[in-house]
Amino acid sequence: MYLKKISLLNFKNIAQEELALCPGINCLVGDNGAGKTNVIDAVYYLSMCKSSLAMTDGQSIRHGADFFMAEGQYLTDAGKTESVVCTFSRKGGKVLKRSGKEYERLSDHVGLIPAVIVSPADSALISDAADERRRYLNGFISQLDRSYLCSVMRYNAVLAERNRLLKTSPDETMLGIYDLQLAEHGEKIHARRREFAERLQPAAAEYYRILSGDREQVELHYKSELNDRPFEEVLRAARQKDLVNEFTTSGIHRDDLVLKIGGYPLRKYGSQGQQKSFLIALKLAQYAIVAAEKGEKPILLLDDLFDKLDAGRVEQLIRLVSEDSFGQIMITDCNPTRLRTILDKAGGEYALFTVENGGIKQGDGNPRQDAAHNAAGGETGEDTATSAADGEEQP
Template sequence: MFLKRLSVINFKNIPGANLEFSSRVNCFVGDNGAGKTNLVDAVHYLSMCKSSLTMTDGQSVRHGCDAFLLEGEYLSDGGKIERVVCGFRRSGGKTVKRNGKEYEKLADHIGLVPVVIVSPADAFLVSDAADERRRYLNAFLSQLDRDYLTAIVKYNHVLGERNRLLKRPDWPGGEELLDVLDQQLVHWGETVSRKRRELVERLAPQVAEYYRILSDDRERIELSYHSELNDRPFAELLAAAREKDRISQFSTTGVHRDDLRMRIGGYPLKKYGSQGQQKSFLVALKLAQYRLAAAAAGEKPILLLDDLFDKLDMQRVEQLIRLVSGPEFGQIFITDCNKVRLESILERSGEPYTLMRVEGGEPCPAEAGGRKPGEVSPENGEEGR
């Protein structure tokens, strides 16, 4: 799957843009705050119906405007054209259309255009609390598995009902209702736990392999899934915690407390990993995610590399470019503030690319680079390799 054309109106600091892209490497360069990340985020929004950053839809509207509009035209690996339009209006909310037909549920769109993003915001997966890592697992699995998306939505709904009941101990029939809610929580929670565990078991060896390549085999890392449900049935955990839950007035056990654990050399990555090691781990995680997403969807996801050089040395960046230049990967978007630095690495890789300068939310005409004799201009969506 690759994005052929993108139209942006009043999204963040971009007043308007109509862009055409290469099916391989596309680069945005410009100063900090120019709008490079916003263009990448527009690509992410068209896939996931939300920003990749912790921003509401209202915050994504350009200052002084009432709405934004994003439109993308895609070509699938099988040659099928897909047109996706995402719009948001402060007074009317969000709409998403596929080939002119509006979705009844936004969740039905997730997975149509698979996307994987590597950005400085990923640092939260290491430094922040476990809810960030659960949010990552939820977003990833929701692209791969409709049943998982249903299960996590249902689980969170039942969990909310259970917590409200725990805050009302005098509720008539509360004990019987709590029994019913616990049965539902167990049903959906066990599905969530099983699918998360299976995913991490598939991810772990691939993350380790990508990290080995990026680090030139200098360190060993581990990825594992921690859950109370790994040790005891969920029904037993809920029964044992009921009195504690009554006192606390919220649910103290369940998959909403699970975590994704990251280690380097046998020690927690957060405490013992350098910034470069942490970033390399996260890049390896996202590349492994890409591989699983491609296998599940039967389509190569779009890969977004935002602020490519953030906390990575030149050697690791060059290793990364070599990796993603291979046939396993498809369309790639890269942002960087240093045009000369980015071009020098891409030229050494031999990978054809197009480059756009972004200034004040305005992308300037594309430049082509790394092109081999006889290659077709990327404006028609084809490139020789």
């Protein structure tokens, strides 16, 4: 998947900009707060129809404006053109269109434009509670399996009703009905999460080995009560506890993705560099799985790549993502000299953009890449518009 051009209007601190991107590595450089991450987030919006950050759609509107618009023109690996437009206004809400046609449900867009992001916000996967890791799994799997997203949404609805019943007037008959529904949707969710965790484990371990120079061993596994017994049995065993606490205390909404280094919890025993290396390895493993499942290379977004990583690991990462198994990449950094030095050393081709106070100018990248970039920027594709799943609270 290749994003040829992105147009932004009133998106965060960007008043109006249009970028023609190259199919390889695109570098966004500038001071902190200049707007580099905002460009990355706009690309993510066009894939998932929501911000990659913990913020509302309204917070993505430029100060003083009433709406924002992001439009992307894409070329798939099979040569098909796509155009996606995402708009949000304070009065009209969010609209996502493909080929000028609005989606009835935003969730129908998830997976059309695959993207994988590595950003400082990923630290929440290590430092925060288990719901962050469940949210990560949900977003990952939803790009590949639309029925999974439907199961998550239905599970959430039943869980809310069951909790409401527990708080008001618990009725054994209704609890039994809700238990059957939770089990139906929950077992589907559990099976897919467990499958993808098992696929992530060897790939993440191998990428980490490459990044670290084979210095440490990492592992991950999916922790769930359903690993050992059926969901209905789990709910029956927790019934009295649920009645006392007035909410559902067991289920897949309590599951976790356990991350370890050298056999110990990553959160407690991993250095900041080791933790970030693990997160990058995890996202590269996700990238490989999405590419294999979709037959389409996702867009790889690397935000604030150099923070907490030593030069050796950064160079190893750049060499990795410069291989043919990766497609289009967007990288942000506040130090253009450092970034160019590493990219030139890696020997790949790239385009460079300078971001300043929400304004974006194309700089001097690798000359061969600039030629390809200019040629690609002249292509036009049929107008299309697409929509992505909104971030409902997920189990």
